[in-house]
Amino acid sequence: MKAKLGALLRAIRSSRHITIKEVAGKAGVSSSLLSQIERNRISPSLDTLLQILEVYGVTPDKFFKDYETNSRVEIIKRDDRKIYQRKGFKYEKLCGDSQTRGNHSFNAFFLELAPGQLRGDAGNGHLGRELGIVVKGSAQLVYGEETYEIQKGDSVSFFSQIPHVIQNSSDQIFQAYWVVTPADGEDYFGEKTS
CATH class of the missing domain: 1.10.260.40 (lambda repressor-like DNA-binding domains)
Structure with missing residues (x-):
């Protein structure tokens, strides 16, 4: 200490x-x-x-x-990640619990969307910023009234206050690493189902 x-x-x-x-x-x-x-x-x-x-x-x-x-390093082994799954989407939590508290908190996860599925809220944003790095497939990011195509190898970042939705409009799985800050007050995962 x-x-x-x-x-x-x-x-x-x-x-x-x-x-x-x-x-x-x-x-x-x-x-x-x-x-x-x-x-x-x-x-x-x-x-x-x-x-x-x-x-x-x-x-x-x-x-x-x-x-x-800020006082500890947390390593989450691949087989020990918390997985949150719903019909058509899956989150694997990548950061430790200490990172989701405090003034510089963030949530990091591996996001997977099945074809046709979406995540987000077209009517409401939330405080913070987001960064995504696409590792497989493609999707549309609807950000306010604008639509952006994102695909494997792309990174995207934005202020979260604008309503936004990520939709897999392809016929393949969409996968991305996603970071959201701050973590406080947002429920990205919902209840664990698997």
């Missing part, structure tokens, strides 16, 4: 494009202390951590929420 704390503090500072010296001056700590914290040589006291977070404009609850959700 100590190693992850320093790395996260360094990442926050780097993302704000400020130097160790600037942060140290505003937080009332020495540059060498902050450097040692970021390199995981020492752990900060709670008071020091709160001072640093105040400089970054990050609340403690947000910091610890991100710290918790």
